[in-house]
Amino acid sequence: MKLKVEAEESFVSLQSDCSIILSERENLLSVPSARCSEDLISIMGVSDEGKSSEEVPSRRFRYNSPVVQIILIGLICFCCPGMFNALTGMGGGGQVNADAANNANTALYTTFAVFGILGGGIYNLLGPHLTLFAGCSTYVLYAGSFLYYNHHQHQLFAIIAGGVLGIGAGLLWAGQGAIMTSYPSEDKKGKYISLFWSIFNLGGVIGGFIPFLSNYHKESGNVNDGTYIGFMCFMLVGTFLTWALLPPHKVVRNDGTKATLMKYSNPRTEFLEVLKLFLNWKMLLLVPPSWASNFFYTYQFNHVNGKLFTVRTKGFNNIFYWGAQMLGSVGIGYILDHGSQSRKKRGYIGVCTVALLGTAIWGGGLANQLKYNGEEPNLDFKDSGASYAGPFVLYFSYGLLDAIFQTLVYWMIGALADDSQTLSRYSGFYKGVQSAGAAVAWQADAHNTSPTAELVINWCLTSISYPLLLILVALAVHDKTTDATDLEGGGDKENGTAKDSMQV
16 A cells, blocks of 8 residues: 555656656747747848847848949949940930931930939839839830931931930939939948949940940941940840849848838829929929039030040040049049048038039130130041040040039938938939930030030039038038938828938
């Protein structure tokens, strides 16, 4: 009997011990499970508020990093607007008679002015893939229209293709602006803008080799068919490369924050937000710089490169014109992000640097214009010797000025907000006003405006811009940005738009 009682007690004790062991085993299993879940959230992105407690592990290559996405959009623009720039930079689109190119570019920039402003809203509705693919495909049509014109000399196709390209360019540049200005962190915006600008303008450099090599033995006349076919091949590659971009919400910075919390919007919201841009004092201050930033292309391409040089030298010059843009963007990007100085102080230094260089370059341009006014000396890089050097350096300097001026304006836009929806609208507004100015410039040239008058107008427009940019730095550029409702009426996250970033 005693043995039986002892056996029962031992069994109860053993059963109790087993229960304790099983309970502790479950606790031990649950702890790593919770930790794994936390680690997975940290690695995949961010917390519910868009931030992680730890930095994303540093790797040589991370496809969802801002820098990779900036490189991709740079390559897309390398192939499409980069080649377009090389084509336009020859003067007259590579034709002896510039009338077709002037009229096509007037149609282009007229529709660009409208769809540049609307492009930000369309980007917020459709997202990057559809918007950028549709935009890039129109560049192929434009280059093809000049291939057709080479044989038939009918302007209508080129003018229609120009109008269609204006729609596509508005979509492309609104999306590009949103990506370039919203993905980088505050301390890298200047560097990333200059990185994009360098890759984009490398397209103009490579594109300059196409007419240079294919027309090397020609000193006059139109460029050959191979020039336009080469441009079209690059543009097709850029069109399909748009599908390689990631959706904005999948891009993660090195500190673990999402590059943007973009959500798809709706037409009514975008229409109202676009209308608000015309009452936004920051955008109104940007109107003269925006208008000036493409206005000078007509003069530089048609009356400097187009009139002073031989056919092969025009392509040779473009290699260095767009190469100067790469140097200029890197230089001004370094100034705008350099050192421990406040962002406001860097903005002041940037504006003053561009103002001094711009004044010197336009002064040199006026001296050159007065020297060759009305003449077409057909300067050749190989045969003209010292007389070629001065106009070449001037044209190189014009490329440098274009890059530092536009990089400065883009940096300014990037300092006004952080979210891609707001910045897509700001960038679209900039490109829309810029294109309206370009449309006026191309049509003024088509009506035989004096080249000297064009130069003076360009110099005045850029000079007016500098004090306005200083005011914008003083009132709107600060060291930090935080997500908050813009006092001037930003969007509402609940209805699908990110709220404007307020400067603090």
